[in-house]
Amino acid sequence: MRSIWKGAISFGLVHIPIKMFAATEEKDVRFHLLHKECHNPIQYQKRCPHCDREVTPEEIVKGFEYDKGRYVIVTQEELEGLAPEGSRAIDIQSFVALKDIDPIFFVKTYYLSPDQHGQKAYALLRNALKETDRLALARVILRTKEALVALRVYGKGLAMHTMLYPEEIRSMEPLGDLGEGIEVSAKEQTMAVQLIESLTEPFEPVKWQSEHRERIRRFIDAKVQGQAIVEAPQAPTAGKVIDLMEALKASIQQAKAQQKKEEAPKKERRRKTS
Numbered sequence: 001m002r003s004i005w006k007g008a009i010s011f012g013l014v015h016i017p018i019k020m021f022a023a024t025e026e027k028d029v030r031f032h033l034l035h036k037e038c039h040n041p042i043q044y045q046k047r048c049p050h051c052d053r054e055v056t057p058e059e060i061v062k063g064f065e066y067d068k069g070r071y072v073i074v075t076q077e078e079l080e081g082l083a084p085e086g087s088r089a090i091d092i093q094s095f096v097a098l099k100d101i102d103p104i105f106f107v108k109t110y111y112l113s114p115d116q117h118g119q120k121a122y123a124l125l126r127n128a129l130k131e132t133d134r135l136a137l138a139r140v141i142l143r144t145k146e147a148l149v150a151l152r153v154y155g156k157g158l159a160m161h162t163m164l165y166p167e168e169i170r171s172m173e174p175l176g177d178l179g180e181g182i183e184v185s186a187k188e189q190t191m192a193v194q195l196i197e198s199l200t201e202p203f204e205p206v207k208w209q210s211e212h213r214e215r216i217r218r219f220i221d222a223k224v225q226g227q228a229i230v231e232a233p234q235a236p237t238a239g240k241v242i243d244l245m246e247a248l249k250a251s252i253q254q255a256k257a258q259q260k261k262e263e264a265p266k267k268e269r270r271r272k273t274s
């Protein structure tokens, strides 16, 4: 893995040199856009419609539209000049409990590893976070953008989540009525809770593969090998149950049946080994 950023965490007056790595990667099946006639990849040109010609990167500047069709030009140097001092630091401001941060704030995750001479201070911060069960909230400049980040213990080390600012999170107000005033009968609620209980299990990430992505991959593999592609038709979904109680009862039964089905093969195995 190649580090994408080098800097330091500042934890009070303690300075922890670190390297940053992307913790996640996209696995989506990517398609190229080709010309239908010759199957060559489509190229994108940057054109100025006013001058009616292609423009080179040197001819492109950044403009902020302050009024419709009116731009103020800002240079890269000007933007860099505005970046706060000590911009190679992840500046810890405070500590919070994970349960106090709603997941809506988290954007992307990075791993942090200690850089030269940083091992001891890194271990100290990690151990202290673990002991207190807290996250560190910090500010950091990534490229030219100031980001709010949360540092926490992950595995044997530290992970950093970039976070949204409150102003970047939309209000739910425009959604209108969310049924806050609606009365649900105790019986209905009990049934719904029962359904949740019967479908509750420990989180096993390995189970959650993207079925759609796998289907696309198999389809492409078969196509590359020139096989005829026959996909099993989707099982028909059960008819729509109108009554809430009926729907809940049926769902609980379905969940129980599913559990029995999952347990059955285990029993079989047990019988063989005994």
Ligand SMILES: [Zn+2]
Pocket: 048, 049, 050, 051, 052
């Ligand atoms: Zn032009």
